[in-house]
Amino acid sequence: MRKMTKAGWATMIGMIALAILPPYFLLTGQAFYVDLATRLVILGIAAVSLNLILGYGGMVSFGHAAFIGLGAYAVGITSYHATWGGFDLIASYNGLLQLILALSISAIYALVTGAISLRTKGVYFLMITMAFGQMAFFLFQSLDVYNGDDGLTIDVRSELPFINLDSPMQLYILSYVSLAVAMLLVKTIVNSRFGMVLQGAKDNNERMVTLGYNTYFYRLAAYVISGVMCGYAGFLLGNFTTFISPDMMHWTRSGELMFMVILGGTSTALGPTLGSSIFILLEEILSSITLYWHLPFGVILIVVVMFVRGGLMGLFKGKGE
Amino acid sequence: MDYTLLFAQVLNGLQLGLLLFLVASGLTLVFGILDFVNLAHGSIYMVGAFICASLTLLVGNFLLAVLIALPLTGLVGYAVERVVARKLYDKDHLDHVLGTFGLVLVLDTLAQIIWGPAGITVPLPAWLNGQVELFDGALIPSFRLLIIGTGLVVAGGLFWLVNYTRLGMLIRAGASNRTMVSALGIDIQFLFALVFALGAVLAGLAGMLISPITGTSIGMGGQIIITAFVVIIIGGVGSMKGAFIAALLIGLIDTLGRSFLDTLFALVMSENAAETAAPAIAAMMIYILMAIVLVVKPQGLFPPKVR
Numbered sequence: 001m002r003k004m005t006k007a008g009w010a011t012m013i014g015m016i017a018l019a020i021l022p023p024y025f026l027l028t029g030q031a032f033y034v035d036l037a038t039r040l041v042i043l044g045i046a047a048v049s050l051n052l053i054l055g056y057g058g059m060v061s062f063g064h065a066a067f068i069g070l071g072a073y074a075v076g077i078t079s080y081h082a083t084w085g086g087f088d089l090i091a092s093y094n095g096l097l098q099l100i101l102a103l104s105i106s107a108i109y110a111l112v113t114g115a116i117s118l119r120t121k122g123v124y125f126l127m128i129t130m131a132f133g134q135m136a137f138f139l140f141q142s143l144d145v146y147n148g149d150d151g152l153t154i155d156v157r158s159e160l161p162f163i164n165l166d167s168p169m170q171l172y173i174l175s176y177v178s179l180a181v182a183m184l185l186v187k188t189i190v191n192s193r194f195g196m197v198l199q200g201a202k203d204n205n206e207r208m209v210t211l212g213y214n215t216y217f218y219r220l221a222a223y224v225i226s227g228v229m230c231g232y233a234g235f236l237l238g239n240f241t242t243f244i245s246p247d248m249m250h251w252t253r254s255g256e257l258m259f260m261v262i263l264g265g266t267s268t269a270l271g272p273t274l275g276s277s278i279f280i281l282l283e284e285i286l287s288s289i290t291l292y293w294h295l296p297f298g299v300i301l302i303v304v305v306m307f308v309r310g311g312l313m314g315l316f317k318g319k320g321e
Numbered sequence: 322m323d324y325t326l327l328f329a330q331v332l333n334g335l336q337l338g339l340l341l342f343l344v345a346s347g348l349t350l351v352f353g354i355l356d357f358v359n360l361a362h363g364s365i366y367m368v369g370a371f372i373c374a375s376l377t378l379l380v381g382n383f384l385l386a387v388l389i390a391l392p393l394t395g396l397v398g399y400a401v402e403r404v405v406a407r408k409l410y411d412k413d414h415l416d417h418v419l420g421t422f423g424l425v426l427v428l429d430t431l432a433q434i435i436w437g438p439a440g441i442t443v444p445l446p447a448w449l450n451g452q453v454e455l456f457d458g459a460l461i462p463s464f465r466l467l468i469i470g471t472g473l474v475v476a477g478g479l480f481w482l483v484n485y486t487r488l489g490m491l492i493r494a495g496a497s498n499r500t501m502v503s504a505l506g507i508d509i510q511f512l513f514a515l516v517f518a519l520g521a522v523l524a525g526l527a528g529m530l531i532s533p534i535t536g537t538s539i540g541m542g543g544q545i546i547i548t549a550f551v552v553i554i555i556g557g558v559g560s561m562k563g564a565f566i567a568a569l570l571i572g573l574i575d576t577l578g579r580s581f582l583d584t585l586f587a588l589v590m591s592e593n594a595a596e597t598a599a600p601a602i603a604a605m606m607i608y609i610l611m612a613i614v615l616v617v618k619p620q621g622l623f624p625p626k627v628r
Contacts, residue, residue, distance in 0.1 A: 116612050116616060117615075119615060123352075123558070124554065126418060127558075130547065131608055134547045135604075141604065142603070144600070252422075252425075255419070258415070258418070259422070297426055298424065298425070298427035302423035302424065305416050305419045306408055
């Protein structure tokens with residue numbers, strides 16, 4: 001067996017902690033912490049998906065929150081019509097149908113915006129993805145049918161076979177398993193031939209093009225995969241909060257997702273999950289201390305950007321890794 | 322069609338476009354010279370508006386308040402450059418974005434602590450509060466005319482500054498080769514800080530001019546910064562001419578889209594469908610325009626020749 005690296009051990013310990021702690025909290029009657037853990041794990045999936053393109057692909061997407069919103073609205077809109085009538089084609093509580101809808105809408109949105117955005121690179125790409133994210137935000141804000149800015153309450157959660165999403169523990173387990181699968185998936189992709197081309201294009205695009213790879217299509221494929229994964233996180237988040245609003249897609253949400261990835265450490269397996277964990281805990285602690293918690297939060301962000309190279313996972317790196 | 326309404330909306334679009342230009346010009350100046358992405362630019366726009374609003378209530382005269390608030394906003398910009406931005410220049414764009422995103426959180430929360438969450442309504446002097454009859458039946462609020470006039474004058478001044486003065490020459494030289502400029506004995510650090518402060522003054526001015534119409538609010542910076550980014554993407558990042566043309570284009574398209582799209586849609590679809598679709602399409606229109614421009618010209622309409 002291959003010798004485990006320090007980062008590998010940290011990953012294993014982190015994932016075991018996430019598997020053990022929430023059930024423990026539930027058994028000891030601290031349901032609040034299960035909620036916290038669920039939010040943390042779902043945002044972890046979104047951060048993992050962002051890391052695939054940001055960390056390994058070098059595509060700094062500043063509009064990733066749009067996918068969360070699309071996934072959540074796929075649940076919200078179908079459920080809304082199933083409750084209040086209208087739009088019979090998609091009106092349903094059926095979770096599988098909602099999931100397929102969430103994933104395919106995310107895929108189409110990623111394909112269209114990705115095809116345009118990837119014509120540019122660097123800072124242009126960053127700004128364009130941000131602008132597309134805002135476009136999605138304003139679109140849902142202007143849809144009065146779904147309460148626009150005020151958002152939608154999801155009255156009935158997705159109905160899935162074997163799993164009851166109304167049970168906090170089952171929702172947590174589904175989210176946790178999804179996170180583990182997402183991390184494995186990204187690891188597999190990164191270590192595959194496809195992932196090698198993607199990372200090669202990040203390091204030296206011209207060389208990869210000269211070697212005969214059409215890096216544009218590799219990047220687009222990675223962008224779509226990442227978007228679909230993030231849409232899945234949105235599907236879970238909608239079911240978790242049972243309230244959705246355009247605010248989920250606001251550019252500051254995308255910025256927070258980026259912060260999670262950078263804080264934990266880009267291009268690492270555990271980094272995004274670690275980042276989302278610290279982020280959510282920090283938010284929780286600071287907001288319980290002061291109403292103006294964004295102030296220390298912003299200062300921490302600036303300090304991290306200035307002084308912490310390679311994120312928190314950088315601390316686990318041994319020599320020569 | 323109602324031509325007076327059309328005329329009024331064209332003026333409104335022009336006004337929005339010029340305000341956007343004031344914000345975007347600072348953004349594109351800082352990016353062109355410092356290669357720095359500044360998300361906090363919108364927060365400086367907000368800070369400028371709040372400083373001016375407090376001063377208006379204090380001294381009782383809006384124009385005097387603007388004159389005092391402009392250098393103060395420049396100082397805020399200078400402080401931001403010295404404390405945070407300067408330390409980020411050497412890092413990559415991702416770090417710029419995250420660092421200045423942190424700055425947005427800090428500045429917005431500070432504004433909330435200082436001025437409260439409610440925002441301020443800015444009163445105008447009586448002679449600015451009236452309306453002017455431009456021609457038969459077309460009444461235009463005189464303050465809107467002032468905004469348009471100020472915007473055009475500032476835009477002209479900025480073109481003159483960048484293209485025909487020694488400072489502008491240094492700015493353009495710094496944009497194409499900063500090492501060379503600094504080797505020729507120019508204090509490049511100070512030049513950078515100056516440009517940053519200039520951008521802050523321009524953004525602050527935009528905030529001050531809009532506040533008597535919309536009032537000041539904590540979230541106002543986050544709203545305009547994205548549109549300003551769309552402007553500089555369409556215009557070509559770093560190009561002043563591009564920013565000007567794109568800002569006017571976006572101001573007009575956004576304003577006219579929001580007021581006339583439903584009438585236009587009603588010609589081809591049912592009244593009901595038009596009322597649902599028009600606001601949604603109108604909200605997305607500037608982004609659709611951006612997408613179309615990028616498909617044709619990935620570098621924007623007027624990509625700068627250097628770099």
